[in-house]
Amino acid sequence: xxxxxxxxxxxxxxxxxxxxxxxxxxxxxxxxxxxxxxxxxxxxxxxxxxxxxxxxxxxxxxxxxxxxxxxxxxxxxxxxxxxxxxxxxxxxxxxxxxxxxxxxxxxxxxxxxxxxxxxxxxxxxxxxxxxxxxxxxxxxxxxxxxxxxxxxxxxxxxxxxxxxxxxxxxxxxxxxxxxxxxxxxxxxxxxxxxxxxxxxxxxxxxxxxxxxxxxxxxxxxxxxxxxxxxxxxxxxxxxxxxxxxxxxxxxxxxxxxxxxxxxxxxxxxxxxxxxxxxxxxxxxxxxxxxxxxxxxxxxxxxxxxxxxx
Amino acid sequence: xxxxxxxxxxxxxxxxxxxxxxxxxxxxxxxxxxxxxxxxxxxxxxxxxxxxxxxxxxxxxxxxxxxxxxxxxxxxxxxxxxxxxxxxxxxxxxxxxxxxxxxxxxxxxxxxxxxxxxxxxxxxxxxxxxxxxxxxxxxxxxxxxxxxxxxxxxxxxxxxxxxxxxxxxxxxxxxxxxxxxxxxxxxxxxxxxxxxxxxxxxxxxxxxxxxxxxxxxxxxxxxxxxxxxxxxxxxxxxxxxxxxxxxxxxxxxxxxxxxxxxx
Numbered sequence: 001x002x003x004x005x006x007x008x009x010x011x012x013x014x015x016x017x018x019x020x021x022x023x024x025x026x027x028x029x030x031x032x033x034x035x036x037x038x039x040x041x042x043x044x045x046x047x048x049x050x051x052x053x054x055x056x057x058x059x060x061x062x063x064x065x066x067x068x069x070x071x072x073x074x075x076x077x078x079x080x081x082x083x084x085x086x087x088x089x090x091x092x093x094x095x096x097x098x099x100x101x102x103x104x105x106x107x108x109x110x111x112x113x114x115x116x117x118x119x120x121x122x123x124x125x126x127x128x129x130x131x132x133x134x135x136x137x138x139x140x141x142x143x144x145x146x147x148x149x150x151x152x153x154x155x156x157x158x159x160x161x162x163x164x165x166x167x168x169x170x171x172x173x174x175x176x177x178x179x180x181x182x183x184x185x186x187x188x189x190x191x192x193x194x195x196x197x198x199x200x201x202x203x204x205x206x207x208x209x210x211x212x213x214x215x216x217x218x219x220x221x222x223x224x225x226x227x228x229x230x231x232x233x234x235x236x237x238x239x240x241x242x243x244x245x246x247x248x249x250x251x252x253x254x255x256x257x258x259x260x261x262x263x264x265x266x267x268x269x270x271x272x273x274x275x276x277x278x279x280x281x282x283x284x285x286x287x288x289x290x291x292x293x294x295x296x297x298x299x300x301x302x303x304x305x306x307x308x309x
Numbered sequence: 310x311x312x313x314x315x316x317x318x319x320x321x322x323x324x325x326x327x328x329x330x331x332x333x334x335x336x337x338x339x340x341x342x343x344x345x346x347x348x349x350x351x352x353x354x355x356x357x358x359x360x361x362x363x364x365x366x367x368x369x370x371x372x373x374x375x376x377x378x379x380x381x382x383x384x385x386x387x388x389x390x391x392x393x394x395x396x397x398x399x400x401x402x403x404x405x406x407x408x409x410x411x412x413x414x415x416x417x418x419x420x421x422x423x424x425x426x427x428x429x430x431x432x433x434x435x436x437x438x439x440x441x442x443x444x445x446x447x448x449x450x451x452x453x454x455x456x457x458x459x460x461x462x463x464x465x466x467x468x469x470x471x472x473x474x475x476x477x478x479x480x481x482x483x484x485x486x487x488x489x490x491x492x493x494x495x496x497x498x499x500x501x502x503x504x505x506x507x508x509x510x511x512x513x514x515x516x517x518x519x520x521x522x523x524x525x526x527x528x529x530x531x532x533x534x535x536x537x538x539x540x541x542x543x544x545x546x547x548x549x550x551x552x553x554x555x556x557x558x559x560x561x562x563x564x565x566x567x568x569x570x571x572x
Contacts, residue, residue: 023536024536025535026534030533030534030535031535033310033311051549052549052550053549054549054551054552055537055540055552057542058527058539058540058541058552059527059528060537060538060539060540061528061529061530061536061538062528063358063359063384063528064359066357066359067359068360068530068538070536070538072536072537072538075537075552077549078549223356223359224356252356272530274535275360275531275532275535276351276361276530278313278531278533279313
């Protein structure tokens with residue numbers, strides 16, 4: 001039985017629905033020593049900013065029950081070094097690339113999108129409007145992420161869309177009252193897809209020292225611990241938006257991935273589970289095919305949003 | 310290139326209160342491993358603990374490796390319950406090894422507590438490649454926390470013991486013991502232990518004008534340079550390159566590179 005795993009995410013053709021969460025896969029090369037990363041439907045690269053970023057001071061990471069809390073702070077090599085040092089590997093491998101971008105202003109997002117397209121640095125743009133780790137938790141309060149304000153999501157999406165012809169995906173934060181609102185705003189702004197969810201805000205305190213565990217105090221929670229929340233949010237958004245969704249949040253295996261697809265995601269991303277099992281995303285691809293065979297489904301597209309209630 | 314393999318546990322024993330030694334059968338990893346490198350051990354198949362645990366390679370054998378570890382939390386507590394005959398999923402070898410330079414004729418290994426873990430392999434390598442026997446300073450809070458001194462004596466190393474409370478060896482810190490050994494020209498120091506101990510050891514080496522290589526410990530998610538969670542501050546001019554990864558750029562660093570003022 002021949003199975004079609006190919007999906008189209010708002011104009012980005014992926015040979016299978018599996019990508020990786022930005023920041024959990026470096027720039028692809030690191031994990032190519034464990035499996036052929038060109039197998040992936042797409043490689044989503046670590047957030048790129050115009051200038052390199054140092055990131056937060058340590059400690060930046062702590063394990064939590066069935067997950068982890070991180071406050072890396074978007075440490076990255078910057079766009080120029082990416083194009084010069086990281087991109088050739090991905091292109092030579094023949095990878096489909098989702099370029100995740102982070103800017104300090106709307107103009108920076110526009111510039112990043114423009115340059116990524118001009119220098120063939122990506123096949124689609126994923127705008128990270130939702131990193132929780134780049135603000136000072138001691139002083140910032142309230143609406144501080146672009147993705148927490150539907151008006152700004154729409155405005156940013158429109159701006160990025162005018163700067164590139166590449167498909168534009170908007171990465172949303174779950175740290176909102178109702179994630180459907182920014183999702184609809186992204187759609188109205190012309191987004192070609194929605195990536196969801198980014199990490200949930202969390203923190204830990206060492207009771208012995210009475211100090212926060214992370215130097216940034218607050219970090220982002222990821223891993224299987226957040227999966228039910230992510231699946232529910234994808235289901236919520238899929239009911240209201242027409243543009244495709246890349247679902248993510250604690251995916252470890254094909255069964256987890258299927259939950260997102262059945263909830264309405266067109267594609268899925270394996271996140272921090274790759275840290276534990278570097279070839280996890282490859283196993284998910286294999287598992288999705290096996291799922292289709294077992295359920296006698298010839299085209300995975302038929303399973304998108306196919307939860308039976 | 311690192312391997313990921315299910316490795317049979319050939320021996321697993323408590324060697325001192327709260328300290329265990331695990332020996333695994335892992336011929337491929339053993340073939341590639343060098344002193345100073347580490348492995349990521351997957352404690353259980355389920356999702357708890359979620360992440361692997363980084364462990365220094367204690368010794369490298371023809372067909373396997375040993376790890377010496379202290380039970381510090383849930384992960385190591387669960388690990389300590391595994392028994393001979395079970396298999397454990399191991400990723401490695403990872404990280405940069407200790408540099409072994411023939412131009413030095415005196416090698417001093419400075420261990421603080423469980424910081425002793427990577428040194429038996431280093432002592433083996435120095436003996437094998439240079440035909441020299443290193444001196445070892447083993448320091449710990451109390452006598453109970455001193456591990457490994459018998460192993461080094463068996464290797465013919467001169468061992469200097471120190472405890473914070475004087476319950477065994479000299480009542481001194483590791484760095485004070487090092488100072489007494491008068492490191493001078495031709496000496497190279499290797500240190501592993503708590504950050505304040507390595508910071509003090511680095512200071513002694515700077516004053517004596519001898520090189521010092523420190524092996525750092527950090528919480529890690531991936532162990533292979535991807536997550537950037539284990540980064541520490543380094544003395545690097547370019548700000549964006551100031552954070553170095555313990556897992557990939559280390560765990561062994563020339564002590565001059567580390568920005569000790571932050572620790």
